Amino acid sequence: MEDDNLDTTDTPPEAPESPDTPQLRPQSLVLAFFGNHVLDEGELCVYSGSIIDVLARVGTGEQAVRSTLTRMVNRGLLRRQREGRKMFFGLTPQTVRILKDGGQRIWRDGAVNEDWDGTWTLLGFSLPESWQRQRHDLRSRLTWSGFGALYSGLWIAPGRVGVHDIVSELGLAAHVKIFHAQADEATDIGAMICESWDLESVAARYAAFDKRWAGGTGGTPADPMATRLRLVAEWLRIIRTDPRLPVQHLPPEWPARQAQETFRRIAEETAGSAARMAGELLETVPLRSA
Structure with a gap:
């Protein structure tokens, strides 16, 4: 998942961002929603009211969701499909590729690169x-x-x-x-990495994520769907800025490993209950051929 299309919108965040108080844009949450509950379920469209209800659980207002859905349709990231008086939204091939790439980064590649071949x-x-x-x-x-x-x-x-x-x-x-x-042996790889990437910022984001979620303040225990939505959106926001540099050239105690363990633990804990809740709450229809 990123590709600049994954969380870029035409409007700035509502408040200044910091590692301790991440401001998740509506488009990031919409994509996390489709990645969590639609991508692997076949060619489906979801009723706009269902999307609005789910994103309200993480504090995103109805107007923000509606304008984001319209903008994503205009950018070719979603398809709009009318069924009677209701409007449904489904994935385009471009967004399927984006979400599958994000899934590769989240679930398979991981945040720690121990396999670098030089x-x-x-x-x-x-x-x-x-x-x-x-x-x-x-x-x-x-x-x-x-x-x-x-x-x-x-x-x-x-x-x-x-x-x-x-x-x-x-x-x-x-x-x-x-x-x-x-690299030639005369090249100081550690120094090159420090000059080419902002390691301090990357490390701070991982550390803040782990502190927030390991301490139980990142989600809502009674609402696994909202918890998982925010968890995945926040994690993707972090890993999309992480170049997965070889671990042997990173500072000792690099925080990505611990943050990843926290992410995967909570993702596993919420997977089943969030899926069941989605099955009960989401109104879907088959995606018609274009």
Whole structure:
């Protein structure tokens, strides 16, 4: 899941953000909702009223949900389907890919990289000065894929990262060069990592997440659906800014491992009850062919 489309909206957060008080945007919560309760259930559409009711459980107002759904339809992230007087929303192929990528990051890759083979992916680009939107989109997608800026036009990520599809999708293939290489022994990898990524901020987000959720203050015990929705949305928000750097080059006691254990424990505890609650609360219909 991120791809800049995963939680970017056209409006700023309602309040200043900090690791201790994460402000989850409605689009992040809508995507977490569909990832939790729709993605693996087949081609379904969900009644807008059901989505509004669920997001109200985590403090998102009806108008914010409605405007977010409309914006996501306009951006090609959701499909709108009318059934009588009711409006239902389903996933587009683009969003299915986004959610499956997010699922890979959340449930399989994990937050701790212990399998690094010493290789790096380097991506160099040179874009016209007027291409500000293209530059923003490329940097956002590179950040989601684990890249850090070695220099302004040269980005680097651990391992062999497949970014060809990203570059092609953005229409930038003619402006980008991609290499796979190993660092010379004269290169101080630890220093390079500290210069290219903001490790302090990443570590602070993991530590705050673990403190909040391990202490039982992150969710509502009586509402497993709301708890799991916020849990997954918060976790995805953190891991999308984590480049999964090789653990041997990170500071001692890197907090990602403990935070991941907390996330997976609560996710497992809420999975069954949240699914049962969704089955009772959500009004769905089959997604019609386009």
